[in-house]
Amino acid sequence: MNLLTDSWIPVRPQAGGAGQQISLPALLCGSERWELALPRDDMELAALQLLISLVQVLLPPTDKKQWAERVAKPLSVEAVNAATKDYQEWFQLDHPEYPFMQVKKVAAKDPTPMDKLLAGLNSSTNSRFVNEPDLAKGLCFGCVAVALYNLANNAPSFGGGFKYGVRGSCPVSTFAQGTDLRSTIWLNVLSQESLDEYIPDWKAQAAQPPTWVEPIKEKATIPAHSIGFLRGLLWQPGHTVLSPPEKSGQCSCCGHEVDKLFTSFNKAKFNYTIDGLWEHPHSPQVLTLKQGNTETRYVSFTQPIPAWTQLSRYVVKREVGKGEQGQKPAMVIQQLQKYLQNHAGKFELLVGGYRNNQAAIIERRHEVLTLSQGWETHAKDVHELVAHGLKYKTALRKVLFVCSEGIKEKDRKLKGTGLKLQEVGETQFYRRSEHLMTKALADIDFSNTLPTFVMLDKGLKKICEAVFTELTTPYEHDPELFRTLAITRRSLQKHIREIRINPPQEDAA
Ligand SMILES: [Zn+2]
Known part of the structure; x- marks a missing residue:
């Protein structure tokens, strides 16, 4: 044998x-x-x-x-x-x-x-x-x-x-997918x-x-x-x-x-x-500065969030800086970027690993992410696209947190729902945006990225608004919550305007 x-x-x-x-x-x-x-x-x-x-x-x-x-x-x-x-x-x-x-x-x-x-x-x-x-x-x-x-x-x-x-324990591994097992x-x-x-x-x-x-x-x-x-x-x-x-x-x-x-x-x-850290060719690394020393660890699935949110870590190399995490794709992906310069077509990235709680595996994660042609020379755009999507999640989370906690005004406190709406909101956001984000990454034209960002802005704005409305509608008629909801609704719009690449009028209707 x-x-x-x-x-x-x-x-x-x-x-x-x-x-x-x-x-x-x-x-x-x-x-x-x-x-x-x-x-x-x-x-x-x-x-x-x-x-x-x-x-x-x-x-x-x-x-x-x-x-x-x-x-x-x-x-x-x-x-x-x-x-x-x-x-x-x-x-x-x-x-x-x-x-x-x-x-x-x-x-x-x-x-x-x-x-x-x-x-x-x-x-x-x-x-x-x-x-x-x-x-x-x-x-x-x-x-x-x-x-x-x-x-x-x-x-x-x-x-x-x-x-x-x-x-x-439980590192993420990343590989390129070829046309068959041998390749x-x-x-x-x-x-x-x-x-x-x-x-x-x-x-x-x-x-x-x-x-x-x-x-x-x-x-x-x-x-x-x-x-x-x-x-x-x-x-x-x-x-x-x-x-x-x-x-x-x-x-x-x-x-x-x-x-x-x-x-x-x-x-x-x-x-x-x-x-110390053994240099393994199959896994991406995260670097952080701690008291002047760089600490390196392997990426792992620590939260139940989709793989696209981590995509930048899988394919984009960034130096570590003050208050800024560094990242290093797996060596096998780095080599591919080096060897394929401008010759790669669409790229399928295999991502796999377990999410664990000590000895217990709580989630099995094995996904295929597709990246548009030219990804190997446009790492910065990939990073920006992922960061852009995540800004919408953060905005939604922020306003839902305020909805839950209430608002302190000068002379009084406005009541909140007391429920952790931001947690449900985040899950909903990820669930509904996954298709949009993976499509954007697979289809983006790196020589003209604006249409993809505009498409994302439109789609993610709608998702944020819909999740916010669904989670807050049950409280609309509560007179004590009315003002909190009105303020946070306006706040969500303000955040979204700030995120948009090209603040347009086109979807004001
Ligand atoms: Zn067997």
Whole structure:
């Protein structure tokens, strides 16, 4: 059961047809166009991320030219075999000594059922988290590899005493979407020249074995910069080992008939500390100034708000300043901007991650955002468009807050509703504006942005007014609230006039 040679990648032909499991050489060297086929979007993204990581560490293209060739056409079987032949031992799920992403000896009293290995399957409280029953009853080796990787890198840990991944708990990952699975992988693999630029010492530590070959020392404090590229990209923070597989049958996740099914695993608490931030190529970063020092962290989903609100962070680089957050897109997105200068068409950005409350996943977020042609050279416009949309949300929130709290005048206080209307208002705003904002980002003409801003102004003004009216109408006939509502209604109009790019008369009617 080797990830480099056996058939484990769950795919279906893009042109239609039955799902099947194929090998890494078949994926990279064949001309058939595939897409991933798993029952959950987070599992598909994890499978993609695992594939990108494998290809990244074993087959990094030398430069832009080779990168572009690999995106465009399949590799030869000889090239793949030559790159993978010395690494077979590290990627075997049932290796007698170094099983992939596991620790051989785990002192656990009882085995843990497989559903714990699928992130969020039994801890979610969110209704968007729809799972089929018995999804983790018995897993094939491909699904197990994806689940092990996802849990180690993207999910919260099992709780107290268990550590989360090398980027911290629940980071956001961003990738470019290609025309099929093979091209998507290569679009998100850094060339060696990019690695030299982004992580100057990557080569020096490239030979470090992964954590399951050379285990992390218990209670160690590990400087982030001492972790090698392969080791960090495939970091396993947990002490986990699969129980021996049971009989053959149908995998409860991907549905394929296999000769071995995994039904449980063992886990044990294990502690260590990473000091500093490990440079991970798949995640955007936020930078803040604290007492003269720049602090960097990975972007995560902290609130239930749509992905477009964070889009600027995913694709626009900004320096950190006083009172001003800096941001850095994921390296794979930075490389794309560098390599595609003026040659990119419409761009589909895959964004994924979990929103968590400690060990519990409360929301699964996997979205595709489309950016209009020219995005890679108009980062500033993308930033402005997102900021513009957010100004309407802030204006609406502000006036609804005043509606709730009331207004202090010189000699008296005007009553408020006492209910937190701003919270409901914000949710409503996001729900109703999402289509408008994503359409604006997908369709904007970067050589003439004004029509898009005017379209947004019109649409977002209407949404703000409608939400305000709906939330305040029930109080209109309350004589004590009448004045508060009249003042805030005027205030909303004033805010909107201030936001508009081109304060027009055209929609005065
Ligand atoms: Zn499976």
